[in-house]
Structures are given as structure tokens and as C-alpha cells.
Amino acid sequence: MSDSAATPERPRLFRDIARVEPAEQGSVVCIGAFDGLHRGHRALVDRAVAQARGLGIEAVALSFEPLPREFFGRAAPPPRLTLPRAKFEGLVGLGCDRVGLLRFDAAFVARSAENFVEDVLVAHLGAREVWVGPGFRFGNGRAGDIALLRRMGDAHGFAAHEIEPVLRHGERVSASAIRRHLAAGELEAAADLLGRPYAISGRVVRGRQLGRQLGYPTANLRLAGRTAALGGIFAVRVHGVAAMPMPAVASLGTRPTVHGVEPLLEAHLFDFDGDLYGRRIEVEFVARLRDEEKFDTLDALVVQMDADAALARRILGATRTPKVET
Known part of the structure; x- marks a missing residue:
């Protein structure tokens, strides 16, 4: 960005548009759900960031939380x-100076498309x-589209652009397609659309310690009430523990043998001995096992866990090594 750019000292997150002070020189805004930050999202963000850099102004990404599909599908969220x-973090990493995760609630849903343009984008x-x-x-009743953006842009002094669909091997890159691949255990196909392996990140929380009692201590991540895009037993790599990603076997589900209820991601790191509670890690999914x-019985469960761990080691090329400690 040029020296004259009105860039914040550090990337800023905002949830409430009413508290946002307009950038003196204006901004280039990209809008989307950005769930997954796949190749299509990155093409959109890259274009907006490049334009912002060329103009010497801020690049702003606008998204919504919860996602509109979550809000309208609360009984069975996608x-x-x-x-x-x-x-x-992903949007900041792509170069956005500010990121808005606007609260998508009943009041926001009631906004007309015209009000969204005038209040959020312009004012x-x-x-x-x-x-x-x-x-x-966008807007109440999904009345807003690129044509409306262009008409209002002419009146308010901004240009509106729609990027072309991004294709991979003839398939359109979309969050829906990625969800289908993940649900089917097609991790390579999902990774191709994402542009990277699928991963879940979060802060390690305390569990019931049952894994440790069974000889398989785990690092546990909660899903913050969201519905997971995949489930089962996986060979994974865990980032954020050591200098290199650590091979592991993981389960993602409700743990029916031990009467679990809340969906939980549990990763057993091979040849590791340490306390990870409170640490942020990222679990990269490599292969679905079952x-x-x-x-x-718990004995039957342990027998299967032994087999899962052995298979995951073979897939990951993880020979037994001295334990890593933290």
C-alpha cells in the first residue's frame, strides 16, 4: 500500500457497523459469507485488495455472523x-485491513437492500x-443484486463489480461443493476446491480424561455450537504444538460408546507427552479411516483405537519416535 493510504495501525475487527468510523479516503469493499475461504473467496478478496492497494486506500471484507443460512436454518443449521x-484471521492474512463480521439478526434481516447500501457501504x-x-x-427478501449495486453506485459514486465463477476440473468452487466432498470423506477433492487441506482450529479444552485412562490422551476442540462438515475417525496432522506438524489420529463426533452428546474433535498426538490446555492448535485432516x-465395551473400543492408530501411522509415515514433551 502506498504511503498515503489510510491504513489502520493493525487489522481491526468490527461487529456493529454503527461504531465504524469511515476511512477518510474511502475503501474498497468485498462482501461474502467467506465460509471456508476457498479458491473462489480468495479470488474475490485478492481482486478487492489489489484494487485497494492501487488506490492507496483500505481493503474491507464484510461478512456475517451467524451466516445467513445458519440464521434462517436454525432448526437444522448447515x-x-x-x-x-x-x-x-484468514481474511487478514489475505490482506484485508478491516474485517466486519456483522451481526446477522432480525434487525439486520429487516434492512432493505437500499438501506444496506446507503448506511453500511456509503455512510x-x-x-x-x-x-x-x-x-x-442481499437485503430484505434478497432483493439486492449486482444490478442494484451498480445503479446505486452510479448515484453514490462507487463502482460495483461481480467476479466470474472459479472452476476446478469443470466443477464450480463453492462452499456447498466442499461440504458435499467432506461429508463423503473425499478430503483430496475438498482440499482441491479449498486450495489447501481442510482443517479445524481452536483452543484446547479439558475433556473427561477418559482417553488418558484408555491410553490415548487427546487434545480436545469444541465446535462453538456449529455443525461439523464431516465426522468419523481420521488420520490428521496437528499444527501449533511443535516446530513441525505432528502426526495424530482424531475422532470427530459425539462418542456414542461413552454416551457423549456435544460434538467434539479429539486428537491423539503420536509420541507426545505434554499439557496443551489453553493452546490454540489446528487439526489438518489427511485421510478418513472409518x-x-x-x-x-471399552475393551472393544480400545482394540479398535489401536487399529486406528496403527493405520493412521502408516498413512502419515509416522514411525515411532522418542516422545515430544512440552
Whole structure:
């Protein structure tokens, strides 16, 4: 960005547009759900950031939390690819100077498309350019589209652009396609659309310590009430523990053998001995081993866990090594 750019000292997150002070020189705004930050999202954000850098002004990404599909489908919310913090961090990593995760609630739903443009894009963000993905709709009743953005842009002094769909091997890159691949255990296909292996990040929380009693201590991540996009037993790599990703075997589900209820991601790191509580880690999914299932006894469960761990080691090329300690 040029020296004249009105860039914040550090990336800023905002939830309430009413508290946002407009950038003096305006901004380039990209809008989307950004769930997964896949290749299509990155093409959109990259275009907006490049335009902002060329103009010497801020790049702002606008998204919504909860996602609109979560809000309208509360009885059966769609699987989530990226949790809010990871989405914010990813957008910042792509070069966005400010990120808005606007509260998507009844009051926001009631906004007309025209009000969204005038209040959010013009009054508070000083938009000079607005970039959206193909087929983007917004406002009450989904009345807003690229045509409305262009008409209002002519009146308010901003340009509106819609990027072309991004294709991979003839398949359109979309969060829906990625969810389908993940649900089917097609991790390589999902990774191709994402542009990276699928991963879940979060802070390690305390569990019931049952894994430790069974000889398989785990680092546990909660899903913050979101529906997981995949489930079962997996070979994984865990980032954020050592200098290199650590091989592990993980389960993602409700643990029916031990009467679990809350969905939980549990990763057993091979040849590791340490306390990870409170640490932020990222679990990268490499291969799906099997479905989650209920066993009649804990002994039967341990036998299967031994087999899962051995298979995960082979897939990951993880020979036994001296234990890593922290």
C-alpha cells in the first residue's frame, strides 16, 4: 500500500457497523459469507485488495455472523467450514485491513437492500469500489443484486463489480461443493476446491480424561455450537504444538460408546507427552479411516483405537519416535 493510504495501525475487527468510523479516503469493499475461504473467496478478496492497494486506500471484507443460512436454518443449521475467528484471521492474512463480521439478526434481516447500501457501504465504509461473488444477493427478501449495486453506485459514486465463477476440473468452487466432498470423506477433492487441506482450529479444552485412562490422551476442540462438515475417525496432522506438524489420529463426533452428546474433535498426538490446555492448535485432516461407531465395551473400543492408530501411522509415515514433551 502506498504511503498515503489510510491504513489502520493493525487489522481491526468490527461487529456493529454503527461504531465504524469511515476511512477518510474511502475503501474498497468485498462482501461474502467467506465460509471456508476457498479458491473462489480468495479470488474475490485478492481482486478487492489489489484494487485497494492501487488506490492507496483500505481493503474491507464484510461478512456475517451467524451466516445467513445458519440464521434462517436454525432448526437444522448447515455444516460450518470455518469458525468466526479463523475466518477473521484468514481474511487478514489475505490482506484485508478491516474485517466486519456483522451481526446477522432480525434487525439486520429487516434492512432493505437500499438501506444496506446507503448506511453500511456509503455512510460508514465510504465505498469507492464494491466487489461481490457471482449471484450475490442481499437485503430484505434478497432483493439486492449486482444490478442494484451498480445503479446505486452510479448515484453514490462507487463502482460495483461481480467476479466470474472459479472452476476446478469443470466443477464450480463453492462452499456447498466442499461440504458435499467432506461429508463423503473425499478430503483430496475438498482440499482441491479449498486450495489447501481442510482443517479445524481452536483452543484446547479439558475433556473427561477418559482417553488418558484408555491410553490415548487427546487434545480436545469444541465446535462453538456449529455443525461439523464431516465426522468419523481420521488420520490428521496437528499444527501449533511443535516446530513441525505432528502426526495424530482424531475422532470427530459425539462418542456414542461413552454416551457423549456435544460434538467434539479429539486428537491423539503420536509420541507426545505434554499439557496443551489453553493452546490454540489446528487439526489438518489427511485421510478418513472409518465412521464413528458404538462399541459394547471399552475393551472393544480400545482394540479398535489401536487399529486406528496403527493405520493412521502408516498413512502419515509416522514411525515411532522418542516422545515430544512440552
